[in-house]
Amino acid sequence: MTYKIVVLPGDGIGPEITQAALDVLEAASSGVFDYELQYEAVGGDGIDQVGDPCPAATIKACSGADAILLGAIGGPKWEEAEKTPEDGLLELRENLGLYANLRPTKVNNSLLDLSPLKKEIAEGTDFMMVRELIGGLYFGRPKYYDDKEAFDTMYYSRENIERIVKTAFDLAASRRKKLTSVDKANVLANSRLWRKIVEEISEDYPEVEVDHLYVDAASMKIITHPTQFDVIVTENLFGDILSDEASVITGSLGMLPSASLSENGPSLYEPIHGSAPDIAGQDKANPMSMIFSVTMMLRMSFEQDALADKIEAACSQVMESGLVTGDLGGRAATSEFVQAVIEAL
Ligand SMILES: NC(=O)c1ccc[n+]([C@@H]2O[C@H](COP(=O)([O-])OP(=O)(O)OC[C@H]3O[C@@H](n4cnc5c(N)ncnc54)[C@H](O)[C@@H]3O)[C@@H](O)[C@H]2O)c1
């Protein structure tokens, strides 16, 4: 069976790390996993190619794919566009119904030196953030600003909260059976409903231990006690912020992948970071976020666990040898790192 993977390289370092990860996949998968790639435009690339950051052809191709890989979008060139690359990304997520964004923070205990945290704090960190991806302040209407005032709308329906919370409970039940729900129920109406629904659904999952944290305290505990977490579930904006914070425990934002799931359609895999315009085009980007996005795809969309393990083992071996990119304190170029991973396969 030949699987169809739609590839959206995007902008900035997006195309560089996408190519790097696909080179690794090609070298590792020969004779084991058969796939074909279809490239489509998104973000600034979509604006440049067809005048739209979320072209209809891209949505159509994604809908018919077995999985989607996205590099990153955005950059100064398109900041003033009528429809920005970021608008395009949100439109893509909404159109594909990608409601659950899974962002794993897992520390490799043989690479503890890469973490800015003390070894004894970072060691054993392994949690999954489940970020609601198509609701909340990002999508609520009205949304408006002029020179005198601005407003955004934070909106969640019961159905949308139930859907993401159930996904998080299912995940916790398959892991270490601990779920932390992060909200701001001491201030926000949205969070009050969120917390109530988490409590209701917890009755269906007696084996899962549940606790609630306010988002400000959560941001502190993620850094001081990262091993205390198993699955974290939170709304869109909180999840955006907390996951960039969490990534640092592994050593760099350039390490974190994600999987975005819909109810029936294909899943989309992308790094959690952006297009890094400050290092784009310089062969400096850490491709690990994209390589891990590919291994998440292999596991979650194609049940290719052995292939994913093989790729990750080769990456660990290279990083353990000290060959890492600048964000992790090393000097390796992206191309040099990828070459070493391919040799280690
Ligand atoms: N999903 C996405 O495509 C996505 C996510 C976040 C930001 N963005 C967009 O990206 C653009 C830049 O935003 P930003 O600078 O705030 O965030 P960013 O995530 O692009 O970069 C933040 C910092 O992390 C570094 N970094 C990120 N990924 C790295 C990697 N793989 N290797 C090494 N270093 C890496 C960058 O060099 C930069 O110093 C903006 O247009 C923003 O809207 C897109």
Ligand SMILES: CC(C)[C@H](C(=O)O)[C@@H](O)C(=O)O
């Ligand atoms: C670019 C932006 C719209 C996006 C988000 O906020 O979701 C990004 O920060 C992310 O984390 O994927």
Ligand SMILES: [Mg+2]
């Ligand atoms: Mg973000």
